[in-house]
Every structure is written in C-alpha cells, then in structure tokens.
Amino acid sequence: MSEAREAILARIRSALHDVPPSEQPQDSPVKRDYLTQGSTERAQLIERFTDRLVDYKAKVRHVSAEELAAAIAQSCAEHGVKRLVVPSDLPQSWWPSDVEILVDRDFSLSYDELDRSDGVLTACAIGVAQTGTIILDSGEAQGRRAISLVPDYHLCVVRADQIVDLVPEAVSNLRSAVLDHRRPITFISGPSATSDIELNRVEGVHGPRTLEVLIVVS
Amino acid sequence: MRPNSVVIELTPKFEKAAKQALENTQLRRNMGKATQTIRAKRAAVVGELPDWQALREAGRAIKERTLRHLDHYLLQLEESVKRAGGHVHWARDASEANRIITNIVRVHQAREVIKIKSLTTDEIRLNKALKEAGITATETDLAELIIQLAGEHSSHILVPAIHKNRSEIRELFMRTLGVKELSDNPKDLAAAARAYLRHKFLTTPVAISGANFAIAESGTIGIVESEGNGRMCLTLPKVLISVMGIEKILPTWQDLEVFLQLLPRSSTGERMNPYTSFWTGVTRDDGPQEFHLVLLDNGRSQVLADEIGRQTLNCIRCSACLNICPVYERTGGHAYGSVYPGPIGAILTPQLVGVEHASSLPYASSLCGACYEVCPVKINIPEVLVHLRAKVVREKQDHGGLKGKLDPENLAMQAMSRMFSNRVAYEAAQRMGQKGQWPMVKDGYITSLPGLLGGWTAMRDLQALPQETFRDWWRKRKKQEEKASE
Numbered sequence: 001m002s003e004a005r006e007a008i009l010a011r012i013r014s015a016l017h018d019v020p021p022s023e024q025p026q027d028s029p030v031k032r033d034y035l036t037q038g039s040t041e042r043a044q045l046i047e048r049f050t051d052r053l054v055d056y057k058a059k060v061r062h063v064s065a066e067e068l069a070a071a072i073a074q075s076c077a078e079h080g081v082k083r084l085v086v087p088s089d090l091p092q093s094w095w096p097s098d099v100e101i102l103v104d105r106d107f108s109l110s111y112d113e114l115d116r117s118d119g120v121l122t123a124c125a126i127g128v129a130q131t132g133t134i135i136l137d138s139g140e141a142q143g144r145r146a147i148s149l150v151p152d153y154h155l156c157v158v159r160a161d162q163i164v165d166l167v168p169e170a171v172s173n174l175r176s177a178v179l180d181h182r183r184p185i186t187f188i189s190g191p192s193a194t195s196d197i198e199l200n201r202v203e204g205v206h207g208p209r210t211l212e213v214l215i216v217v218s
Numbered sequence: 219m220r221p222n223s224v225v226i227e228l229t230p231k232f233e234k235a236a237k238q239a240l241e242n243t244q245l246r247r248n249m250g251k252a253t254q255t256i257r258a259k260r261a262a263v264v265g266e267l268p269d270w271q272a273l274r275e276a277g278r279a280i281k282e283r284t285l286r287h288l289d290h291y292l293l294q295l296e297e298s299v300k301r302a303g304g305h306v307h308w309a310r311d312a313s314e315a316n317r318i319i320t321n322i323v324r325v326h327q328a329r330e331v332i333k334i335k336s337l338t339t340d341e342i343r344l345n346k347a348l349k350e351a352g353i354t355a356t357e358t359d360l361a362e363l364i365i366q367l368a369g370e371h372s373s374h375i376l377v378p379a380i381h382k383n384r385s386e387i388r389e390l391f392m393r394t395l396g397v398k399e400l401s402d403n404p405k406d407l408a409a410a411a412r413a414y415l416r417h418k419f420l421t422t423p424v425a426i427s428g429a430n431f432a433i434a435e436s437g438t439i440g441i442v443e444s445e446g447n448g449r450m451c452l453t454l455p456k457v458l459i460s461v462m463g464i465e466k467i468l469p470t471w472q473d474l475e476v477f478l479q480l481l482p483r484s485s486t487g488e489r490m491n492p493y494t495s496f497w498t499g500v501t502r503d504d505g506p507q508e509f510h511l512v513l514l515d516n517g518r519s520q521v522l523a524d525e526i527g528r529q530t531l532n533c534i535r536c537s538a539c540l541n542i543c544p545v546y547e548r549t550g551g552h553a554y555g556s557v558y559p560g561p562i563g564a565i566l567t568p569q570l571v572g573v574e575h576a577s578s579l580p581y582a583s584s585l586c587g588a589c590y591e592v593c594p595v596k597i598n599i600p601e602v603l604v605h606l607r608a609k610v611v612r613e614k615q616d617h618g619g620l621k622g623k624l625d626p627e628n629l630a631m632q633a634m635s636r637m638f639s640n641r642v643a644y645e646a647a648q649r650m651g652q653k654g655q656w657p658m659v660k661d662g663y664i665t666s667l668p669g670l671l672g673g674w675t676a677m678r679d680l681q682a683l684p685q686e687t688f689r690d691w692w693r694k695r696k697k698q699e700e701k702a703s704e
Contacts, residue, residue: 005308008464008515012289015523019286025469028283034272036475052489107503111420111454131490144504145453145495149446150420167490168475178471179436182302184501187478187494192446195486196361196377197384197404198248199255205360205408206415207446207493 036172038130038165045129046215049163052132056190057203059212071214072096072121072155079153079210085109085120087143094121094157104147111150119153120208125177127163127215128170131189134158134213135170138183145184154188154208160217232578235553236545245381245550252380253540253547259487260538260592266489267479276476278596281532284467285522291434291467292513298437302499304509311516316347319426319459322510323353326457328424332415334441334448335359336428337375337535338461338514340557344426355426356418358447360411367394373551375558376485376537381550415447425451425506429462430534431477432511435470438498439511442481442491452495458506463514465522465531477534480594484536517570526605527569532595533562539589539599545582554579561589565602573609574617580606626670651683 040048046062053060063071073096076084083100095101102109102117114120123141124134134156136142141157148154164170177183192207203209239245264270284291296306309315323331331348333339333355345355345366357366361379365372368390372378379387388402391410400410427448431440439460441448452458468477482491500509521527540546540560551559556567556576564583568576580603589599611631614622622628637643658664664680666672674680 002308004310004314007310008308008513008519009289009292011515011519012292012464012522015519016286016288017523018525023286025283025287025290028279028286030276030279030283031272032276032476034269034276034476034479056488056492115416115420128490133490138501138504145449146504149449149453167479171472171475171478175471178433178438178496178498182436182438182498182501184498184504185496186449187490189488189490189492191492192444193492194360194404194408194445196359196364196379197387197407199252199377199380200404202404202408204405205412205445205447206358206419206450 034168035166036168038169040129040165042160042163045163045165046160046217048165049127049129049132049158050215052129053190053213054132056132057193057211058132058190059210060215061213062215062217065216065218068157068214068216069093069096072157073098075155075212075214076119076121079119079212081118081153083117083119085114085117085147085151087122087141087147090121090123090141090143104143107144109147111146114147114150117151119155120147120151121155121157122148123157123159124162126170126173127158128165128167129163130166133167133170133187133189135174136186136188137174137177138185139177145186148186148188149207152208153210153212154191155212155214156188157214157216160215163215232553232555232582235555236549236582239549239553244383246548248381248383249547249550252374252377253542256487256541260484260541261487263483263487263489267483273476273479274594274596277480277534277594278532280468280473280476281595282529284469285465285528285531288464288467288522291469292464294434295432295437295467296513298433298435299499299509299511300437302437304437304499304511307510307512309512309514309516312342312514313347315342315461315512315514315516316344318512319344319461320347320351320353322457322459323348323424324351326424328353328422328457330354330356330418330422331424331426332356332358332418332422332451332455333362333425334427334443334451335362335378336426336461337557338428338463339426340372342461342514342516344461356415356422358415358419358445358451359443360408360445360447363411363415364390367391371552372557373559374537374540375535375551375560375562376540381552415450419447419450419454423455424457424459425455427451427458427460429460429466429511430481431474432462432467433469433471433474434467436498438471438496440474440494440496442485442494444486444492446493449493449495452497453505455506457508457510459510459512461512461514463516464518465533481534481536484538484592484594521566521569524569524605527565527602529597530562530565530569530602532597533566534595535562536594537562538592538594542588542592543583544586544588545584549582554582561599561603562597565597565599565606568606568610573606574613577610577613580610630670645689648683648687648689652685652687655683 085102088105125137126135191203191211192205307318348355364379374380384402546560564579585600659682667675
C-alpha cells in the first residue's frame, strides 16, 4: 500500500494516544433522542408539504389520479413545452399529446438533446413535508440524474402516500437504495437558487429554473 | 511538516489587517447588511425545530465517535469506495494532493476542468497548481466565479463574495464576460453566469469537487449546494475527482438524518438547501464513469493530537459562527488572512499551520461565546481560543529568545503570577494600589492608565480600587462575630 496511506494512519493512531486500545466505536456514546417519526395526519402532511414547496417558489397543484394526465398536458401547455424528456419507464398514460416526447431509452439522449428540450417529466421516490423536499433515488419513473437536471423545466409527480413528515424518515427509507443498490440520490427543495449576491435569493441558476409539482391525492 | 498553504500570505497581524478593513465603509455596510440578513433567517428556521438541542448533541457525539476512531472509519471508507468502483488516494499535504489531482487530469489529457465550490481545494491552492500544469480550472459557483474573475480571495466560507455589492459585480461581469448590456438586478447577474457556464458544463470532461459528507459504511459521498452547478459537475463530466479532509467522514448512512437537518438550517438559514447529491462509487449509465476520492491530511492529524483542539475537526463548515461574530461582522473575512476566516478560522488556521505562523488569530475574538451557542456540532470555540492563546504565550517564551523572555507583557504576567500565588504579596500589592492610584482616579473611575497599560483604558474605564477590599471586610466581620459571641 502507498507510503502516504501508512504515514497518515500512523499519525492518526499516535494522535489518538488518549483513546484506550480496547475502546470500540460504539463505546463512544451517541444519544439519538431527537424526533425520528412524525405524528402528523395525512391531510395535514400534504398541506404542510405543499406549503413548504410554495415557500421555496415551486409551483404546486393537487390532482386526483383520474385528472393526472390532463393536468400534465395543461402544465406543459402553460409552460410552452413542445419537446418533453421522459424516462423510459414513465407510464405512457402520462404522456401529453400535442407534445414531442423524447424518451431516454437506454440512456441515449445526448446532453445537447437534453439542453434543447423544453422540460422533463418524472415521478419521485419520497416527499418530505418538514422541508418541502422531493427525493429522486433513480428508481421507477425517475430516470438517470442528467435528465432531471439539464432541461429548464422540471415537472414532478408525487403520490400523496410517498410523503413523509420528517427528514429522518426519508433517510431511513432510502437506506436500501443506497446500501443495497448503490443508487445515486438527489434531494430537490425548490428550483435552483442562489443567494450569492447580497444574500438576495434568486430562483433559477443552473438547474431547472422552474419546478412544478403535481401531488396526486385520492 | 506543517502545511503553510492555509495561510493566504504570510499573514499580516490580524490587528493591523482589521484596522484597515474597518476603515473601508463600503465593506462594513456590505458585511453588516449580509450578516444581519442571514442571522435572522437562521434563527427563524432553527426555531422551527423543537428538537434542535438534541440534534446538536447528537451531531457532536457522532463527530466525537468518528474522530476517536478515525483510522478505523477511514479504512472502512476506502474499502467501501473501492468496492463501489471508485479509486482512493491518500495525501499527506497540499502538494501531494495537488500532484495526485494534476496527474489524473493529465491522464485524461484535459486542458480544462470545472469545479464545485470547495474550501478544501482553496486550502491546498489547487487552482494555482493546476494552472502551473497548464490546466484551466473554472469555478462554477456564482460567488466563486465572481471571486475568480476579480482575482480576489474569498471573504466568507459560504458566500465568498459577500464583501461585494451588486453594482460592483455588474461592472466585473461586463468587463470580464464580455456582456454588453447588463443590469445590476441579481436575477440578471445570475442569468449572465448561467449563459457563460452552460457550454462548459455540457462539454468539460473532468470535474473537481470537495465533499460535505463521506459515509464509511457505504462509500457514499454527499454534496450540498443551491445553484445546480454542483449537480452539473457531479453528473455530466466523464471523470470526477473529490477532495476531502479526513475529518469529513460519518460512520453510517443513518447519521445523515442529523447532519441534513443541522447543516442547511445553520448555513443558509433554509429548511433544506435546493440540491443535495449523493453518489456511491460509479453507477453504470448515470454520471461519471471514473471516480477518484482524495483523502487529505494537511495538518489535520496534528489537530487531532490536541485533546482540547480536537473538537475543531467537528466542523461541518456551515459558517453560522462567522455570521454571529461581532468581530467578523465588522472586519470581514480578509482581515483573518486565512482560507478559513471568522471564529472557526481563528481556531482552525493556527492549529493547521502551527500557532507560530498565525499567532494573532487566537486574539481575533472578544470571547463573547456567541459562536459556541450557534455551532451545530457544539465546538466550544472560546475554550479552544483560550487554549491556543496559552500556546502562543508558551511558544514566545520557549522560542522567542531573549526578546521573547524580556517582552514587557511576559515580564508583567510573570510578576503578576508570582503576586497572585502569594497571599502576602497579593495583599501588599492591593495596599500599594489603594495608596498609589489617587492621581489617576476621577469620580471613582480610572480613565487613563500610563504607559503600556494605557491600551486597557483606551476604550473603557476602570473602576478604582475600593478603600476596603473584600478581605478587609471579611476580617472585620469575623472579628465582630467573635466579639458578639463572647
């Protein structure tokens, strides 16, 4: 093994002269007495999730399962979307008519094609009410990371039963995607933003400048 | 060997640099406005969480566990990253890290790389090393881009261009980006940066990032950001190189449930920052197909060796301590002459480079303790500051030669120490003071002391020594009690 590796490990071990050799990591106590499970009713949860999304300048609409396809078509029309990127496993029933659909079949769309599209439509893995966060875990109907990043408009469908209350619930739900499947995870809270100029928040820098969320409620 | 790269130039003393900064009224206005805004935002979102103190304590405890077993976790991380298809490199210091990174870029024959804002790469001065190797590094974070285009140094770890206002940025962009017409509206300024960087994102083959978190059990790396430049760099290039200080490690995925709450609220004052990315090694058909993780020591193992200073490595670089600090608010970041300014810089920099190279920084504080109160991982910054001041004094005594030994402050302190440790000498000194102070006392206050002591009274009055000391009173009271009981 490399010389640097051995040297650094030796420095660390000598620096930790005060740690008894018999001490195991779990002997160093960590008390987890913070909240790990929310107690909010589902209806309230949806309301809070919506509220927090709006607070971070995302557009939000509640739709029923039957209305979903029409709502997608309407959103695309409102944003002048003519070329829409979709992951290959997105339900075809969601595809809006009158719009050119760019299916990312076998991850074949080039960055240029993504850049020249008008938007992207995906599902998500989890919604977090506490923070207004949408989580993509590269799972069903979400596609690879690039497709939800390069287009300027991201239309995301969240089922009400995907919404959890607290951040710890979301982290816990992602455990298998990370540890068993090593899938990339993206947390999205509102459209891309910067506060670099005089700490004024400006929505829309490099990521999608518009984030629209359709919450499917039963 | 001590790494010197953390210090920007061989630091002018903080006192001197601060004085200059304080004379810049534009800077003070910019800083005052910015820190007030962000303090209010932080307070509001922290107030939303009923379990904030429990989260802070958990954050501190997780970091303590990690640091006490750092060798174990680093080896676990190395194993996990390799298993997931990544490469792991170890770098003892800045030049070793720069060499490793430059070589990787060269192998891919890239003349240009894109970068995500990273303090660690600032610390090792990677951009300079790349430039010397003929490689252009483009910063993609808006504030970093502003700093890079202006040829300046960062003044805040989170918002590096906090010292610049919108009209200064407008002028800079018009001059350097070749934009003909531009307003000073932040929205238009951000749009100009978007247009400038778009093509680079889509075509540059190598990206370089830091790391906010590295999960030992899974080999997962996490980056938090706002603009989407991070996601671009982490997703589009073919090759990704991430540099992380060895202390950035967390044992388990579950630990993120704590840090993903602590960091954004303390940092930007948001419930959650717009984008957080996690990746584990290499994923087929998604993102970079070659991933390198560079583990950097660069003085950290020395910080680890100091039992009081060790907690400094808890730091998650949120910048809450900068924003709350009354000293930082007035002087801005440049006065610290270090990549890490503010209270955290005042304790981290001297430990990384050795107190002898940054001896004025532990004094860049009034010890008010506000930084400790807001720190999401409970670093007791005042405790470490005092500890480092003692080291500075010891260093002067031991290595300052005759000049250090005959330093008036040193002589005075030694005399004082002898006086305080001896009852007779202490009471004699009190009596001398009571008798000798009269020429300086006016209405019960001393407003101006002579000679070197004058520094103390330059900004504040000193209450005169009372004619009856506590000891006098105690003795008198005891005598009276004895009399009464007779």
